[in-house]
Amino acid sequence: MKRPDWLVLPAPNAQDMDRIQSLLDKGHLHSVCESAQCPNIGECFASKTCTFMILGDICTRDCAFCAVTHGRPNSPDPDEPEMVALTSKQLGLRHVVVTSVTRDDLPDDGAGQFAETIRAIKRELPNATVEVLIPDFKGQDAPLKMVIDAAPDVINHNVETVPRLYPSVRPQAIYSRSIQLIHHVAQHSSNQQITTKSGLMLGLGETQEEVIAVMHDLIEAGCQTLTLGQYLRPSPQHHPVIEYVHPDTFNHLAEVGTSMGFKHVASGPLVRSSYHAAESFAQLCA
Numbered sequence: 316m317k318r319p320d321w322l323v324l325p326a327p328n329a330q331d332m333d334r335i336q337s338l339l340d341k342g343h344l345h346s347v348c349e350s351a352q353c354p355n356i357g358e359c360f361a362s363k364t365c366t367f368m369i370l371g372d373i374c375t376r377d378c379a380f381c382a383v384t385h386g387r388p389n390s391p392d393p394d395e396p397e398m399v400a401l402t403s404k405q406l407g408l409r410h411v412v413v414t415s416v417t418r419d420d421l422p423d424d425g426a427g428q429f430a431e432t433i434r435a436i437k438r439e440l441p442n443a444t445v446e447v448l449i450p451d452f453k454g455q456d457a458p459l460k461m462v463i464d465a466a467p468d469v470i471n472h473n474v475e476t477v478p479r480l481y482p483s484v485r486p487q488a489i490y491s492r493s494i495q496l497i498h499h500v501a502q503h504s505s506n507q508q509i510t511t512k513s514g515l516m517l518g519l520g521e522t523q524e525e526v527i528a529v530m531h532d533l534i535e536a537g538c539q540t541l542t543l544g545q546y547l548r549p550s551p552q553h554h555p556v557i558e559y560v561h562p563d564t565f566n567h568l569a570e571v572g573t574s575m576g577f578k579h580v581a582s583g584p585l586v587r588s589s590y591h592a593a594e595s596f597a598q599l600c601a
Contacts, residue, residue, distance in 0.1 A: 319559050321584050322545065327357025335360040338405060342398035345372040347414050347589070352382045352549050355590050366412040366448075366589040367399050369432055370425045374416035376487045380475070380516060382549035383416055391421070391428050400435035403443070410593035411436050414448035419487075424450065426458030430465040437466075444468040444596060446512075448588055454492040456499065463504045469540070469596060470500045471512035471588055474533070477525035484519055484554055494536050501537025510578075510599060514542035514588045520557040523564065530572055539578045540599060543568055544586035560584065 339346055347368040348356045359365060368383075370391055377385040392398075403411045413432055418425035429447055436445050446469035452458040462470065474497075478490040493513075501511050513533050515526060526543075533541065543565060548556050562584060569582035579599045581591070
């Protein structure tokens with residue numbers, strides 16, 4: 316299908332891209348902006364911001380929607396947490412967003428690297444807030460507790476799609492496990508005032524009723540912030556786009572989410588988990 320006008324963006328500025336990429340290369344770092352082919356990369360790099368992707372750039376899972384490379388990852392880089400913190404300082408970030416590939420090969424599923432990265436950022440940027448987008452840690456409590464104990468300001472875990480589509484979209488994930496993770500974060504981090512967050516992609520073949528049902532599940536689990544965005548196919552080998560969802564539908568779902576009790580809903584074709592995350596968190600705090 317031809318992309319509608321609301322999904323057509325200008326090409327990124329080469330100088331903006333080179334500036335951020337140079338900083339990332341110096342620290343041997345990766346960004347999910349590039350690895351996941353985010354459509355907003357030009358805007359974000361021009362604003363001197365990015366979402367760091369730790370634990371390398373090779374994922375142990377092979378989700379049908381994701382552009383990140385699948386395979387056998389390298390060992391975690393012990394210098395990575397400090398380099399993320401120093402690069403964040405160079406960029407002057409006031410809200411640092413960190414995600415990762417899924418590392419089912421590691422004993423702690425990569426949670427220790429998340430915790431060290433959070434602590435390193437807080438040391439180098441004590442006035443900055445930290446948001447982490449974490450994998451499901453195979454449903455284990457101990458790795459999740461490691462991240463919670465590091466006290467980030469936001470813990471995000473995306474459910475990505477509706478339960479019916481998990482076998483074709485996220486075959487190595489379990490919907491109930493993702494919902495339970497969000498519930499555990501909400502339960503165990505209330506004293507630390509950690510914001511819970513999740514998100515879905517639309518256009519994979521779900522119905523609006525199914526999306527609203529997932530939103531109900533998230534509210535019941537204790538999720539406070541929600542993102543809804545359009546799925547864009549990274550390559551012909553990935554899951555096809557079934558529908559380009561109209562902006563009016565995104566606006567309607569935002570109203571539904573607000574009426575349900577979400578404290579903040581970012582809903583639109585180009586919305587991604589970390590898109591304008593600093594502004595969203597500021598609005599939530601306000």
